[in-house]
Amino acid sequence: MKFFSLVLALLFPVGVSASPASNEPAPRAIWITDVTIISPENLAHVDSGSVLVENGRIARVERKVGSRPPAGAIVVSGEGGFLIPGLIDSHVHLASVPGVTVEMNLNPEAAHAAMLAEYYQQLPRSYLYFGYTTLVDLAVVKREIVDDFRNAPLHPDLYDCGPSLPVANGYPMSFAPPPLRFQLFPNFLYDPAQISSIPAEYKPQDHTPAAAVAADKRVGASCVKTYFEHGFGKDRNLPVITLALAAGVRKAATQNGLVMMMHANSFEAQQFAVDADVDVIAHGMWNWGALDRQPPELPTEIKTLLDRILQKGTGYQATIQVMGGLRAYFDPDYLKAPAIPRVIPPALLAWFNSPEGKWFKKEIDADNTPDADMRQVFDRGPIRRVRQVVGYLASRNANFLFGTDTPSAPTYGNLPGLNGYLEMQQLHDAGLSLEQIFRAATINNAREFKLDSQVGSIEPGKIANLVLLRKSPLESVDAYDSIVAVWIHGRATPRDSLAVSPNK
Numbered sequence: 001m002k003f004f005s006l007v008l009a010l011l012f013p014v015g016v017s018a019s020p021a022s023n024e025p026a027p028r029a030i031w032i033t034d035v036t037i038i039s040p041e042n043l044a045h046v047d048s049g050s051v052l053v054e055n056g057r058i059a060r061v062e063r064k065v066g067s068r069p070p071a072g073a074i075v076v077s078g079e080g081g082f083l084i085p086g087l088i089d090s091h092v093h094l095a096s097v098p099g100v101t102v103e104m105n106l107n108p109e110a111a112h113a114a115m116l117a118e119y120y121q122q123l124p125r126s127y128l129y130f131g132y133t134t135l136v137d138l139a140v141v142k143r144e145i146v147d148d149f150r151n152a153p154l155h156p157d158l159y160d161c162g163p164s165l166p167v168a169n170g171y172p173m174s175f176a177p178p179p180l181r182f183q184l185f186p187n188f189l190y191d192p193a194q195i196s197s198i199p200a201e202y203k204p205q206d207h208t209p210a211a212a213v214a215a216d217k218r219v220g221a222s223c224v225k226t227y228f229e230h231g232f233g234k235d236r237n238l239p240v241i242t243l244a245l246a247a248g249v250r251k252a253a254t255q256n257g258l259v260m261m262m263h264a265n266s267f268e269a270q271q272f273a274v275d276a277d278v279d280v281i282a283h284g285m286w287n288w289g290a291l292d293r294q295p296p297e298l299p300t301e302i303k304t305l306l307d308r309i310l311q312k313g314t315g316y317q318a319t320i321q322v323m324g325g326l327r328a329y330f331d332p333d334y335l336k337a338p339a340i341p342r343v344i345p346p347a348l349l350a351w352f353n354s355p356e357g358k359w360f361k362k363e364i365d366a367d368n369t370p371d372a373d374m375r376q377v378f379d380r381g382p383i384r385r386v387r388q389v390v391g392y393l394a395s396r397n398a399n400f401l402f403g404t405d406t407p408s409a410p411t412y413g414n415l416p417g418l419n420g421y422l423e424m425q426q427l428h429d430a431g432l433s434l435e436q437i438f439r440a441a442t443i444n445n446a447r448e449f450k451l452d453s454q455v456g457s458i459e460p461g462k463i464a465n466l467v468l469l470r471k472s473p474l475e476s477v478d479a480y481d482s483i484v485a486v487w488i489h490g491r492a493t494p495r496d497s498l499a500v501s502p503n504k
């Protein structure tokens with residue numbers, strides 16, 4: 001195809017290798033020309049034109065053909081292609097390795113340690129491979145993981161919520177054994193009702209909402225993450241955050257300029273989140289409690305709540321792939337997807353395919369129900385419910401924020417980068433328009449996280465985080481898998497060189 005080869009020839013004109021060295025500076029001026037510019041502030045008038053990138057920033061945007069490049073600029077023809085702002089995933093967990101047990105991740109034996117090290121090394125590139133140039137990590141559990149990510153030669157811009165704010169002994173700190181959980185979640189909220197189950201060395205005054213939010217602010221967080229979750233399985237009666245604690249977090253987050261997020265995936269939890277006036281609900285609603293079995297109409301009580309979410313403009317992360325990622329264990333074709341060896345190193349993929357690597361399937365389905373039946377359990381239950389909710393919100397143009405929750409559980413069904421592409425398909429199937437998906441993954445996220453002076457659109461002054469596609473994302477969702485090249489701070493990388501094993 002003419003366009004494809006032309007672009008690749010021009011992108012790397014002077015023998016630049018496929019994988020640029022870490023300290024190699026971006027060329028000073030790049031003129032990306034003959035390209036359709038798709039940017040959220042200008043969707044009504046999509047035109048062909050040129051974009052000048054200088055010193056890692058967008059210097060000029062010309063929405064007409066035939067403009068001349070400035071003298072000395074490297075010219076890149078994007079003929080036939082579509083230039084979009086780099087994508088933003090505002091819900092990831094970099095420290096969790098998909099498909100791997102918590103113990104294996106925290107304390108791996110030698111053979112596994114090498115496999116995990118390879119995964120972490122590839123991690124930033126896998127996000128870039130699918131066009132994600134900005135990420136928000138919602139709960140920093142190991143500071144060195146985010147530090148390593150930011151120090152990688154090539155990586156998406158990374159923001160984080162610092163250590164998260166679970167209520168003492170609540171989700172998710174409940175998953176760790178009692179003595180360890182207070183170490184792993186040092187920023188927990190002290191509920192005086194639980195005084196007997198909090199070790200004496202932890203003082204209430206260090207774990208007030210104000211103290212917890214201040215601790216996140218001190219480590220440079222952009223947001224704070226809270227939870228409303230009674231739990232599931234054998235841990236389904238966990239303590240939850242109180243309205244008084246949530247009000248304290250709300251006040252302190254506003255004072256510190258931090259985005260308040262809440263893990264909430266049930267009708268009850270999302271009601272609480274709205275009452276607590278959070279900025280962002282970090283999940284779709286797949287648990288309807290007593291209303292679970294009420295198809296096919298969306299129950300009136302739920303519509304009333306969704307109307308409040310719409311009216312308040314609460315940020316909404318649908319995260320449908322949380323369910324898709326569990327369902328993947330019952331889809332015999334999932335691990336055969338050609339994209340998986342692009343984003344996951346061979347040793348880890350081989351382990352996923354081994355009997356040991358399927359341990360989590362047994363956790364989801366202890367009675368060995370046939371795969372087809374399990375797929376139906378998901379499709380008729382939580383996936384149906386979350387789709388109905390998301391479809392209702394889409395038809396009324398909610399403030400969708402693109403977030404995947406990668407990985408949401410120790411599932412191999414949520415792989416970095418690829419999971420974003422799968423989530424986009426889920427959103428489209430649930431009723432979001434292509435324009436809504438595009439806005440959710442660009443300007444909506446940028447605004448919510450107060451990054452819109454830096455990223456989220458193709459406008460002068462912003463960071464040159466750009467993605468060149470062969471297809472238009474306003475025409476099909478699979479355009480997001482037609483990436484030719486990704487610019488991060490003005491530095492171009494052909495997609496193929498971001499893969500673990502390049503396409504032949």
Ligand SMILES: [Zn+2]
Pocket residue numbers: 091092093138405408
């Ligand atoms: Zn999450």
